[in-house]
Amino acid sequence: MTVVEERPAPAAEPPPRRPNRLWALLRNSWRQLTSMRTALVLLFLLAVAAIPGSVLPQRTINPENVAGYFREHPDLAPVLSRLGGFDVYASPWFASIYLLLFTSLVGCVIPRLLDHVRALRTVPPDAPRRLERLPEHAAAEPRPDDPAAAAAGVAAGLRRHRFRTVVRERPDGTWTVSGEKGLLKETGNLLFHFALLAVLIGVGFGHWYGWNGNRLLVQGNDLGFCNSVTQYDESSLGPRLDAADLPFFCLRLTDFEATYQSNGQPKTFGAQATVQTEHDGPWRPTEFTVNHPLRLSQANVHLLGHGYAPILRFTDRFGQQQTRIVPFLPRDQMLTSEGVAQFPDVNIDPKTNQRDEDLQVAFEGVYLPTVDPKGGPASVFPAEREPALFLTAYRGNLGVDAGLPGSVYALDRGQLANGQLKQVSGERPQRLTPGQTWTLDDGTKLEFVGTRQFATLAVRYDPTQPLVLGGAVLGLLGLMLSLSGHRRRVWFRVSPPAGSEAGTGGSLMEAGGLPRTDYPGFHEEFEQVVAAARRTPEERTP
Amino acid sequence: MMAELSDQLMAFTVLAYLAAMVCYAAEYAFGNRSHIGRAATRPARQLVGVGGPGEVEVLPADGVVPPPADDVVPPAPPRDRGALLGLIGVGLTWVAFALHLGTVVTRGVAAHRMPWGNMYEFILAVTLVGAAVWLGVITRKPAVRHLGLFTALALVVLLGAAGLIAYTPVSPLVPALNSYWYIVHVSTIIVASGILLIGAVPAAMFLVRAGYDRGRRTFPYTLGAKVPPAETLERLTFRLHAFAFPLFTFGALIAGPLWAEASWGRYWAWDPKEVWAFISWVVYAAYLHARATPSVKRTTATWIALLGFLTMLMNLFGVNLFFEGLHSYANAGGM
Numbered sequence: 118m119t120v121v122e123e124r125p126a127p128a129a130e131p132p133p134r135r136p137n138r139l140w141a142l143l144r145n146s147w148r149q150l151t152s153m154r155t156a157l158v159l160l161f162l163l164a165v166a167a168i169p170g171s172v173l174p175q176r177t178i179n180p181e182n183v184a185g186y187f188r189e190h191p192d193l194a195p196v197l198s199r200l201g202g203f204d205v206y207a208s209p210w211f212a213s214i215y216l217l218l219f220t221s222l223v224g225c226v227i228p229r230l231l232d233h234v235r236a237l238r239t240v241p242p243d244a245p246r247r248l249e250r251l252p253e254h255a256a257a258e259p260r261p262d263d264p265a266a267a268a269a270g271v272a273a274g275l276r277r278h279r280f281r282t283v284v285r286e287r288p289d290g291t292w293t294v295s296g297e298k299g300l301l302k303e304t305g306n307l308l309f310h311f312a313l314l315a316v317l318i319g320v321g322f323g324h325w326y327g328w329n330g331n332r333l334l335v336q337g338n339d340l341g342f343c344n345s346v347t348q349y350d351e352s353s354l355g356p357r358l359d360a361a362d363l364p365f366f367c368l369r370l371t372d373f374e375a376t377y378q379s380n381g382q383p384k385t386f387g388a389q390a391t392v393q394t395e396h397d398g399p400w401r402p403t404e405f406t407v408n409h410p411l412r413l414s415q416a417n418v419h420l421l422g423h424g425y426a427p428i429l430r431f432t433d434r435f436g437q438q439q440t441r442i443v444p445f446l447p448r449d450q451m452l453t454s455e456g457v458a459q460f461p462d463v464n465i466d467p468k469t470n471q472r473d474e475d476l477q478v479a480f481e482g483v484y485l486p487t488v489d490p491k492g493g494p495a496s497v498f499p500a501e502r503e504p505a506l507f508l509t510a511y512r513g514n515l516g517v518d519a520g521l522p523g524s525v526y527a528l529d530r531g532q533l534a535n536g537q538l539k540q541v542s543g544e545r546p547q548r549l550t551p552g553q554t555w556t557l558d559d560g561t562k563l564e565f566v567g568t569r570q571f572a573t574l575a576v577r578y579d580p581t582q583p584l585v586l587g588g589a590v591l592g593l594l595g596l597m598l599s600l601s602g603h604r605r606r607v608w609f610r611v612s613p614p615a616g617s618e619a620g621t622g623g624s625l626m627e628a629g630g631l632p633r634t635d636y637p638g639f640h641e642e643f644e645q646v647v648a649a650a651r652r653t654p655e656e657r658t659p
Numbered sequence: 660m661m662a663e664l665s666d667q668l669m670a671f672t673v674l675a676y677l678a679a680m681v682c683y684a685a686e687y688a689f690g691n692r693s694h695i696g697r698a699a700t701r702p703a704r705q706l707v708g709v710g711g712p713g714e715v716e717v718l719p720a721d722g723v724v725p726p727p728a729d730d731v732v733p734p735a736p737p738r739d740r741g742a743l744l745g746l747i748g749v750g751l752t753w754v755a756f757a758l759h760l761g762t763v764v765t766r767g768v769a770a771h772r773m774p775w776g777n778m779y780e781f782i783l784a785v786t787l788v789g790a791a792v793w794l795g796v797i798t799r800k801p802a803v804r805h806l807g808l809f810t811a812l813a814l815v816v817l818l819g820a821a822g823l824i825a826y827t828p829v830s831p832l833v834p835a836l837n838s839y840w841y842i843v844h845v846s847t848i849i850v851a852s853g854i855l856l857i858g859a860v861p862a863a864m865f866l867v868r869a870g871y872d873r874g875r876r877t878f879p880y881t882l883g884a885k886v887p888p889a890e891t892l893e894r895l896t897f898r899l900h901a902f903a904f905p906l907f908t909f910g911a912l913i914a915g916p917l918w919a920e921a922s923w924g925r926y927w928a929w930d931p932k933e934v935w936a937f938i939s940w941v942v943y944a945a946y947l948h949a950r951a952t953p954s955v956k957r958t959t960a961t962w963i964a965l966l967g968f969l970t971m972l973m974n975l976f977g978v979n980l981f982f983e984g985l986h987s988y989a990n991a992g993g994m
């Protein structure tokens with residue numbers, strides 16, 4: 118890989134009329150920036166700068182862990198946060214390193230591209246005067262044919278081995294053949310570096326114009342969702358994108374199937390769904406699973422997880438019924454799931470139609486798809502073999518009207534602390550199996566109707582993915598060419614034998630070779646090329 | 660049943676590498692210096708591309724002097740005990756490799772899948788590739804056989820660590836790993852990691868030898884007395900890295916993101932495994948750059964290669980043990 122031949126020293130510049138300090142500074146900085154040494158330093162910096170992102174939790178990957186870090190290190194975390202420690206790969210210092218590196222790359226590869234184009238268009242140079250000075254040399258040997266014919270034969274042989282070949286005749290009757298091979302190496306190298314640029318551009322545009330959203334979707338035709346920012350639990354749009362730019366589609370989860378090993382490890386997942394891709398268009402059935410997303414035009418739906426949503430029917434003091442389907446979030450591999458069902462609009466007196474805020478009701482607890490026969494607190498199998506719900510009932514003010522964004526998966530602890538919300542069931546949570554009804558102290562009832570499955574989905578679109586992939590593949594191709602090629606030259610000089618007239622009595626042929634990159638196998642190749650060239654035409658075609 | 664067989668074979672594999680290591684070490688201790696020195700230079704002259712007589716030193720390998728002349732004169736001695744021990748070491752390495760292969764295959768049979776579903780199996784497979792590459796290298800270039808002590812050492816340490824830290828009972832794959840990209844991505848990374856792993860041995864020994872040639876006579880440079888010439892080591896280092904780098908690029912930076920896209924929806928998520936693969940890639944790119952820059956010394960470039968090796972180790976062990984990420988097979992001790 119070693120570049121043997123340094124680039125020719127730039128021709129001495131004409132003495133500047135008046136040295137412009139700023140210009141000189143700029144020029145020197147540019148040279149410095151585009152040197153290989155700077156590229157090396159920047160590559161190192163990039164590697165080092167990437168490390169904190171694996172040590173500290175990152176907002177884009179798991180925001181919960183970032184929140185946890187803030188709780189554990191209340192003094193350090195804000196400082197780190199200001200330094201970009203939780204968004205390393207979007208931080209200005211990380212960006213400045215890779216932008217400098219890519220500036221350096223541009224400054225480096227454009228002159229090399231020009232040089233290379235020039236090299237591709239010029240013919241291999243004539244043989245040096247003294248071939249014996251070259252790293253490879255084969256002494257002159259006589260041969261029967263005359264110089265012109267011998268040179269033509271050698272050139273044909275070289276061309277057959279895909280050397281770029283030139284034949285020259287000298288005034289003294291000597292013929293030379295120059296051959297060069299291995300320009301593909303530099304082509305590959307340039308391809309690789311340009312492909313890196315393409316990848317960077319692709320990643321940048323993907324960030325600007327891509328979007329994604331997460332959604333928990335409960336099974337059932339009554340519970341579909343349509344692609345719009347408001348229907349996602351979380352979403353993020355690229356800075357150049359508007360909420361109105363999202364493509365239209367609606368999705369319903371019709372069925373979800375999971376199979377497990379006997380030890381509870383999941384074996385397969387499968388989501389059955391129907392999808393509508395045009396307003397008022399038909400609903401088309403489809404299915405997707407882990408590793409096989411649902412690919413729509415300009416949106417891909419990925420299955421990330423699943424769980425159970427208990428169906429709870431509450432009958433209030435006035436006999437009014439309300440049914441909720443409440444996703445419980447899994448907390449372990451066996452799908453022990455936690456959740457809360459809140460009923461803020463119950464116990465409304467039909468006479469007054471007034472809501473009594475102190476009579477709101479909530480149930481919090483865990484759902485075990487398979488209860489532990491030994492009485493343990495966690496599920497022992499992820500499928501519903503012996504399901505049970507363990508609930509605690511609360512009555513009072515849920516605090517959901519206070520205008521504060523509350524979680525749908527947990528009770529407002531503040532309301533419990535200030536006594537406005539009280540536990541109204543016994544010491545231990547009430548166990549309910551599907552179909553069972555629980556009567557509370559005030560005569561209200563809760564029926565555990567059953568469960569539905571839910572799937573957690575990630576919907577994403579990145580318009581430049583093909584560019585990034587194409588860049589990466591071309592880059593790999595370039596890299597392989599670059600690392601496997603070797604640039605080298607060979608020369609043959611065929612002269613008339615001393616003391617006789619040219620064209621009468623055979624010729625003498627001498628050869629030399631020059632590897633232009635570090636190429637340990639050149640010696641063998643050179644010997645083969647020379648051996649092939651020494652064969653006369655008759656020998657070649659017996 | 661197969662699983663137990665695999666576990667037993669694993670124990671024998673480590674023992675066999677250990678025995679090979681002892682033989683190599685004995686060769687070091689008993690073999691006289693000239694014997695090893697000769698062995699190190701002699702075949703080099705017959706071998707293709709290693710350093711034949713017509714070989715051109717295109718760039719001087721930064722002040723590395725050729726091996727001392729007394730090593731080169733071969734007064735055909737009777738085969739001594741050291742050489743015999745060395746050959747036994749090679750034989751034992753083959754035995755260990757066969758056992759190692761058996762360990763991996765029986766593991767796969769027991770689990771009914773490709774045997775690289777968790778950290779333990781991953782290390783087992785990486786070291787298997789390392790051993791295979793090493794055997795290939797010493798078959799083609801017997802001259803470097805004397806590095807066997809260090810390769811065997813590396814294999815024993817890594818396998819021991821796999822057995823002690825990362826052992827996981829046989830279990831089937833989680834659905835997330837059930838994809839053909841799993842096979843492509845993981846297998847290429849295993850092969851590339853195995854080669855890069857073995858590449859660190861000549862790299863380290865090159866640094867030792869280069870120091871020895873510069874007149875250093877303290878440990879570890881004293882080890883340099885009995886290893887092949889610096890130039891041979893440096894070339895071998897480069898060849899191994901230049902071969903593995905595109906493979907690693909494909910496995911980690913193309914196949915990995917393709918699979919991630921299908922599975923998580925994003926081709927790159929900066930999960931700790933990805934971060935460290937990226938770091939390794941950048942460091943190895945820096946090595947290739949440094950080696951191609953005439954003004955950077957070969958020893959400096961080789962230090963960068965060793966740094967790359969450390970980042971690979973970090974990814975193999977450190978990331979799995981310290982960080983939490985999306986890579987489910989990264990969980991040490993099973994999921």
Ligand code: HEM
Nearest residue numbers: 118120151152153156218221222225306599600944947951
């Ligand atoms: C974005 C970061 C870069 C990466 C990841 C990278 C990667 C690589 C790799 C892997 C090689 C080895 C392939 C080969 O030897 O042909 C290489 C070669 C090379 N790179 Fe870069 N490069 C980067 C930036 C640069 C920059 C900024 C420059 C110019 C200052 C540069 C100049 C070169 C040159 C001249 C070679 C050829 C060396 C030779 O003759 O083999 N690269 N690069």
